[in-house]
Amino acid sequence: MDVPLGAPPAAGRAAFGFIFVSAITTAMSFGLMIPIMPALLKQFTGGDTAAASEWNVVFATVGGVMSLFAGPILGLVSDRVGRRPVLLVSLCGLGVDFLLMALAPSLTWLLIGRMISGATSGAFSTANAYVADVTLPEGRARAFGWMGAAFSFGFLAGPAIGGLLGEVNLRLPFLAAAALTLVNVIYGAFVLPESLPPERRVARFDWRKANPIGSLNLLRSHHELFGLAGIHFLNQLAQMVWPSVFVLYTSYRYDWSPVVTGLYMMAGGVLGVAVQSFLVGPVVARFGERGAMLIGASASIVGFIWYGLAPTSLIYMACMPISCLAGLLTPGLQGLMTRRVGPSEQGQLQGANQALMGLASVVGPSLFGLSFAWAVRHEVLPGLPLFLAALATAAALGLAWRTGRAASKI
Template identity: 55%
Template sequence: MTTTGSAPTGRKAAFGFIFASALLNAVSFGVTIPVLPALVKEFAGGDTASAAEWTMVFGAVWGLMQFIFGPILGVLSDRIGRRPVLLISFLGLAFDFLFLVFAPSLMWLFVARIVNGMTAASFSTANAYVADVTPPDQRARYFGFMGASFGFGFLIGPVIGGLLAGPFMESLVGDFAIRLPFAVAGTLAFLNFLYGLFVLPESLPPEKRSPRFDWRRANPVGSLRFLQEQGRLVGLASVGFLFQIAHNVLPAVFVLYTGHRYGWDIQTISLTMFLTGGLGIVMQTLVVGPVVRRVGERGALLIGCAGAALGFLAYGLAPTGLLYIAAAPLFALSNLLSPGLQGLMSRRVGPEAQGRLQGANQSLTGIATIIGPFLFGGSFAFALRHEALAAWPGLPILIASALMFGAFAVAWRFGRPAPTPPVATAEPSTG
């Protein structure tokens, strides 16, 4: 057995290793997406508005844990390496899904969200891994591939989850069908832990690590101060923050919203996620690279902001499910936002601070995830409970659209490229 800080059997870290890990992780997340709100609604006695409020609370607690622990794990990955932090995250996810399998009440779900929020730094640490093994001028492209891995997970995962919780499996295992997707997700998360333990190499060599773990940098306030110290990182971080708030609208209300407004069941919701996930993969694998070469990282960022703003607007106004689906190609342009943003931000810091940067981003994500569920779940429940707003169940999605129009304005102002700090050139690899 190898130590947690070294590459197994001396393997050289490469993009292909972290891509495989991120893919498996995203699938495990995706499996639970169409099922968790239904389980919450079941515990809430079938009341959609009450389920929206509970989902809001769970999302806010998850975000609070991200806000506190994201910077800690980011700074820790700069000190001891990316691999051990990823192992902690994968094992935490497996534990979380196990909780969901046996949860007898909403309070158990609450505990599971706390554990998940504490350990769910895998996406940000994976991005730091990408920055370690790719040169600055190719990072946007590889961040796009990482987005594709998440997109594929959210493409196939919800379909698997919908089938596992669907009528056929219910006829075989009865009421346990709604818990079965969590058992599968937990198994995938544990397999990812084993992959990390025995296969995944370390990407950050000891000579490039931070000399010590600094609690002043690891606390949320210190991580946000780091963004301020890096000049134009503040403007770019604001774009990401607005996007993260807006992006919370779909996890917060999508399943309940489409079920209420269009009468969709879990399988229809899963197939819709399959379609939108497929469009995301096409964008991230085939479009990001050419767009960045043609218009640069700033251009990709602006197109992504505009696509999100207009896509959310169309989603919120769509009176029928068919028109909602027709807006999916427009919203797919939002997949250009994160690669462009990550490429611009990673250029502004050296290799020893990539984990700190991603930890600060994770902290902002945590704040956004606290705000988002209250903003969107609250506005959705408010619209359902007030007759004057009953015709506007898409109100939370329209709020998300307004936030993205604001993000576009900030990106226009602060998205200009900055000089890259001196770093040792890494060889791009997909091995």
């Protein structure tokens, strides 16, 4: 793992290694439950696919709203008190959410779990700030590529195991995810050092910045940074199509079981790891961070359109080698964004990004979930949400072409 590390004395390769492993286990926890969650919702709704899609919209929207308001707060807290406590608290919230999903007797309890998870949804954003603390600017795109690889690697085993456990009992994957996440918290409490020394922290917590509107002030502080944030939002909005409709779409159109869904996600994880581990560095070296963004966005558009048109499972899967190149977009984008702020603002930047992800989580489920429910009820164009995702990514591509040129000069 060739990641050029920066100078904070409490951090180094060992610290980055823990963050990498933490990202893997967190992604694996998500992977365990993703193939099962729609089936659990269908169980609560009497097997109605359209109703399950609508409830999925409600759950994702509530989580997104909580994340929208919590993201800036958690980002500023991490700039004030350090990354370590925020990361551990966020992982605790995620573990509690999984535990509630395992034990919930009703949809109301599932919804409470989503609220807790959304309110503490700083695990990945704080991990990104941690990475920015311990890497040099010129090595950040590669480091963020490794973080993306960690997320993909977590999906190698998680969905497949989740699908198999779900065949035994629909609640079992949630128990496994809760156990994995909470063990990670305990491990981190003893092992993880702080990456942000006191002299590099902000002097005080500013409540004026601790809200979605206030957090945008940082993004508006530089013209190119605001444009890059727009790319981030559009990409996150497009990616929301997967948690919103993927399982329901493939089970409806191709009759995939949870096991098949888990195996497909595992295959996607293999390709994602390959791209983010072995291609990000060479692509950035050859084409720059902007070039990585453009290639990633273009591949994502092709993938969405292909998946929306694919009439069979085999044709659907044939696009995987192309669509996996979408993994080039985020490392290049994060590399450009983190260069534009100082060490004491990395948490605020990632908090603002988390708020944008929360906004995408509010808009995306309604856009994709309700369009899919409409398509199912009218028995027309089941790939409609994927085409809408392609449009959002096309807008991101246009913005990357325009904004990325100026931003890449820094």
